[in-house]
Amino acid sequence: MPTLQFKGKTIIWNHHLSIPYHTLDEVAELSFQPDKSGGNLIVEGDNLLALKALLPQYAGKVKCIYIDPPYNTGNEHWVYNDNVNSPLIREWLGKEVAKDDLTRHDKWLCMMVPRIRLIRELLADDGLVLMSVDDHEYHRARQIVEEIFGLENLMESIVWKKSYGGGSKTKHAVNLHEYILVAAKDITAIEAFELPPNPEALRYYKLEDEKLATRGPYRLQPLATNSMDERPNLRYPIQYEGENILPEKQWQWSRERTLEAQQNNELVFKKNKQGQWSVSYKQYLRDENGQTRGTKPYSIIDSIFTQQGTSTIESLFGDGKVFAFPKPVELIKHLVAFCSRKDSIILDSFAGSGTTMHAVAELNKEDGGSRTCILVQMTEADLTAPKKNVCKDITRERVKRAIEANKYDSGFRYVRVGRAIDAESLLSGDLPTYEQFAKYVFYLCTGEHLAGSSIREKDYFVADHARSVIYLIYRQDIEELTRLALNLSVAEKISAEHPGKNLIVYAPACFLDEDFLDAKGIQFVNIPYGLFQKNGRR
16 A cells, blocks of 8 residues: 655654653542533643543543644644654754745644554544544545555545635635545444434335334335446346346345345335336335434535534634634534444544534433543643633633533533653652552553452552452552562462462562562562563553
8 A cells, every 4th residue: 555755754653652651630620510521521731642641541442533633724823842752853843833834744744643543542443533634634634544544444535515605815716625534443343324313304204004103104215226336146136926027237235135125015016107117115214123214424514614613602702713713513413423322432632622522412412322522632722822721711611611501411520631650750759649550550461441449559459350460569659669569478468369360560679589479470560660561562
């Protein structure tokens, strides 16, 4: 597969691996109705650090990730600030990416690649990522998504008609659209897309038969198709009233499915004046489970416009200029509706004004869902608002006001990206809490999120996992930490408590020899030095 080359690619391609994990520290006074949060989270901080910090809890669990990164128009005042250990990248740091910057496309790609790679790790096997982009970076965004997710997993480029007029100052064509790239982590795991029933379509279901009570009324749809694809297995005769009926090209269904439908009285045969047969199938309003039939999403989204997003912000803040060009709630609702289930986790790591959490709350209210939403937003959005905490003053405030104005049964916890959990931080005495560190080592050891409350700090117990038991000898006190070690009494105690188990013990030091550890079935992992290579994870 052809790959996209750009300045800095070899430097940043695996940069996400070198990013240390950070704590996520709750700011209780900024949380809102946390008892109703249902897992909703607003994360303040750099989204690269935040995405890495979310991995221990959410890796492989997020169903839908929507991102609306800078479009790189040259007028957005965004700054490249990833701390990459490279002279080339260091030259870029802290400088606004303007229209006359000859490396602005390289910088955009260097910013996006590590984030997209972490996004892929967060996605569930049947997860989807949706990226809003316009013509400034569309073709580069498409290529990099293909390279990271695989060509076969790029599912669609949705065209969104974002505006309904204007262009009086445009010299050439009036640009009215943007794109939304849709990619799957694994397309083979993706179920059929379906939107809620369209009220306009209900008027077509007028016919009735003996299945009215369970399946509702039906409409007729042609079984034959005009597809030009060569599918010999879809060209076969259907026997009816002693005749063999063949399609002009081919049928939509396999022979087995058609025979079953015929036996269930779900096919309708009609002969015209020329003696030619047509075959239709009954499309019922409800499926076999009694669920009303939904509709398929189209690759073009019309009748939802940017102006609606601005109107929503204005209604909540009394000023439409609070945030430039926020996405409309209806747009994100539409995307989330067909890309997730009612109990899915939704993530937006370029949260902006917070439209995604607003949309998820509205969708939950409409269909009784329990979707969880996670937003990530930096403190400062750009150089035009150096003193404004965008996450606190706009993202959080917008979601809070939306909940209050629309009486959503919802809330959120507000957290900030905190200290790094790495060797340098540990050695300097900047220590995480026991629970934070325990969840982190569990993820490093198993690749899974530690659910429940198994952690017992008093006796260093973290969790029992499959055939292994994990211990962490640690305290959030640098002086006490210098005296802690895996010693004989600790080893004898944990060995007696878990006979026949593989014991994995994280500790600052070990006073026992390897033969003794082997005999007791104990694997010692030194912190901080041995921690970050455990199981090849970072």
